[in-house]
Amino acid sequence: MDTLASLADGFAVALTFQNLMLALVGCFLGTIIGALPGLGPSNGVAILIPLAFTLGLPATPALILLTSVYYGAMYGGRISSILLNIPGDEPALMTTLDGYPMARAGQAGEALAISGLASFVGAFFATWGLVFLAPQLVKVALLFGPAEYFALFVLAFATLGGIASRNQAKAAFAAALGLGISTIGVDGQTGVPRFSFGEVHLYDGIDFLVAIVGLFALSEVFIFLEHRAGGNGSDRSMKVGRVVPPWKMVRATLPAMGRSTILGFIAGVLPGAGASLGSFISYTFEKRLSDRNGTFGKGDPRGVAAPEAGNNAAAGGALVPMLALGVPGSGTTAVLLAMLLALNITPGPLLFQQNPDVVWGLIAALFIGNLMLLAMNLPLVSLFVRVLLVPTRYLMPAVAMISFVGIYGISGSTFDLVVMVAFGVIGWVLRKLDVPLVPIILGVLLGDQMEKNLRRAMTIHNGDWTMLFDSWLAIALWSFAIIGFVLPLIVGRYLRPKLADEPIAEGADPD
Amino acid sequence: MSDRIFGVFGLLLAGFYLWQASVIELSFISDPFGPRAFPYIIGVVLAIASAVVLWKPDTEPEWPAFSRLFEIGIAAAVMIAYAMFLKDYGFVACTTVAAAYLSWRLGARPVSAAIAGVAIAVGIYVIFHLVLGLSLARGPWGF
Structure with missing residues (x-):
């Protein structure tokens, strides 16, 4: 088969000594980043992009490093959920519901082992889903013209705003703000400066990495300053116990893992949903299906397995639209897109044709990373537990300083650093006002492409607006966009995690 | 109240953005769409979204002391x-x-x-x- 042959080539790319080492380092760092409260997949990867970029790594190794961090962070988030009842990142929120009661009942080791295994099952099969689904999507994407691409971008914003946000108006505001930021600088088609107010630094536009690191990483530091999370180390000496799950428990949780993997993968592929929604849907579904004795929420191993398999499967599923169409559906994949753009790679159907080594090398690296994570997470879990003991008063200054180092490394410009601090403050204010940050990032990233496709479509058709709705494909995309934005308003709030309404979402990592 | 202030601020921002878009110089070569049109669309979306936030504010966030x-x-x-x-x-x-x-x-x-x-x-x-x-x-x- 074609796909399997490409995958084999991918393994040939990934199985070099350097790439294996990078995957190992990435998995290790990622697990730590995921485990640390306040750092999650999106801001962790955001801090590391400028570093990978300035270190001058070529595209494939850099991608392998950062996606390993991404997968690792998804594994790591569960550790603090289970031991401390504090989700290490938002997707791990549902894991606290049964994980913490298990830990309190002296089953911390079993909970960690089951969740590690569930993470592996979810991520492993989702990567297989990616292998087979992405090439199919590429075939569809090859039919897209500029008008369809424009509609696709609108679809991405609409569903992100409609499904994943609490307030659609604020999501629309955020998207427009991001797109507006992307229009700053010299217009690529006519060469006239826009919104630069005569400031030379603005002629190049605002670097999306500056915006991302400011909004995601620095705003986190401000959140911690606001709450001054000083000494919250009371019951931290949690006993981990044995980390080998009893076979009986594994067998009991396997069906839950299987169902959750499928649900999570679908949630991940859909635009607008991400890992958080994947874990939420998996947990609620599993609870409805198999909670006969009311054990869910009191330390049922299936309640640990379901959300972990769900969020890791969703993390893999979210890579499908990101790689095949170049349109991310969630915060973390938006950050991964930023990484690709920083490396001068434009994802989409052409990537699969022109740089198959990058795509398949990356996918092979995901398989390898998964095995490494499983191997690392079962025996080394007590090492990662120790990481949780680093107090935020030492951790957060280090995070802030590493952010500065990364951005300074790209341009060496004081102006960029000041803009980054400004984004940090803006990010903090917007979080307080419950304005989602992900649409802003998506706008900054996609604005240029969106405008280019719109103008290309207009140039082809001599400025005839109706041509935007000329093909069936375009009409279908527009309809989905409208449905995705409007339907959640009408149907109410069934689709959305109820728990996300709690103030915990304010300080949480987007996605 | 915070959301109302936010909405007003958003409207002002949208107004400023639209005004700045209208003073973008036009080059002598241009595509039929030009460099102003896309910013106009964004500005209008920004204005509508801000107006909705002003119209239907969320519950007050907890501002720190x-x-x-x-x-x-x-x-x-x-x-x-x-x-x-x-x-x-x-x-x-x-x-x-x-x-x-x-x-x-x-x-x-x-x-x-x-x-x-x-x-x-x-x-x-x-x-x-x-x-x-x-x-x-x-x-x-x-x-």
Whole structure:
């Protein structure tokens, strides 16, 4: 088969000594980043992009490093959920519901082992889903013209705003703000400066990495300053116990893992949903299906397995639209897109044709990373537990300083650093006002492409607006966009995690 | 109330953005769409979204007490000062001060905050500059 042959080539790319080492380092760092409260997949990867970029790594190794961090962070988030009842990142929120009661009942080791295994099952099969689904999507994407691409971008914003946000108006505001930021600088088609107010630094536009690191990483530091999370180390000496799950428990949780993997993968592929929604849907579904004795929420191993398999499967599923169409559906994949753009790679159907080594090398690296994570997470879990003991008063200054180092490394410009601090403050204010940050990032990233496709479509058709709705494909995309934005308003709030309404979402990592 | 202020601010921002879009110079060569049209669309979306927020505000967020706001303002000022002085005094010195300040404000005792500042600055310098070869700001003392 074609796909399997490409995958084999991918393994040939990934199985070099350097790439294996990078995957190992990435998995290790990622697990730590995921485990640390306040750092999650999106801001962790955001801090590391400028570093990978300035270190001058070529595209494939850099991608392998950062996606390993991404997968690792998804594994790591569960550790603090289970031991401390504090989700290490938002997707791990549902894991606290049964994980913490298990830990309190002296089953911390079993909970960690089951969740590690569930993470592996979810991520492993989702990567297989990616292998087979992405090439199919590429075939569809090859039919897209500029008008369809424009509609696709609108679809991405609409569903992100409609499904994943609490307030659609604020999501629309955020998207427009991001797109507006992307229009700053010299217009690529006519060469006239826009919104630069005569400031030379603005002629190049605002670097999306500056915006991302400011909004995601620095705003986190401000959140911690606001709450001054000083000494919250009371019951931290949690006993981990044995980390080998009893076979009986594994067998009991396997069906839950299987169902959750499928649900999570679908949630991940859909635009607008991400890992958080994947874990939420998996947990609620599993609870409805198999909670006969009311054990869910009191330390049922299936309640640990379901959300972990769900969020890791969703993390893999979210890579499908990101790689095949170049349109991310969630915060973390938006950050991964930023990484690709920083490396001068434009994802989409052409990537699969022109740089198959990058795509398949990356996918092979995901398989390898998964095995490494499983191997690392079962025996080394007590090492990662120790990481949780680093107090935020030492951790957060280090995070802030590493952010500065990364951005300074790209341009060496004081102006960029000041803009980054400004984004940090803006990010903090917007979080307080419950304005989602992900649409802003998506706008900054996609604005240029969106405008280019719109103008290309207009140039082809001599400025005839109706041509935007000329093909069936375009009409279908527009309809989905409208449905995705409007339907959640009408149907109410069934689709959305109820728990996300709690103030915990304010300080949480987007996605 | 916060959301209403936010909505008004958003409308002002949209107005300013649209005005700035309308004064973009046009080049003598142009595509049929031109450089102004896309910003116009964005400006209109921004205005509509702000108007809706103004119309239907969410529940009031929990704003911190004034002292906390002041804290955040000062921290932002320290970070900007850090950016400004980075090239004059070099990476290690500036980072020590900034990291120590942040650590102190996050609840560390002054002495341990100072030690943390030095440790973070030297740690980053060793890992990123000496081991990984990243270029960091050089001060008058060469580090």
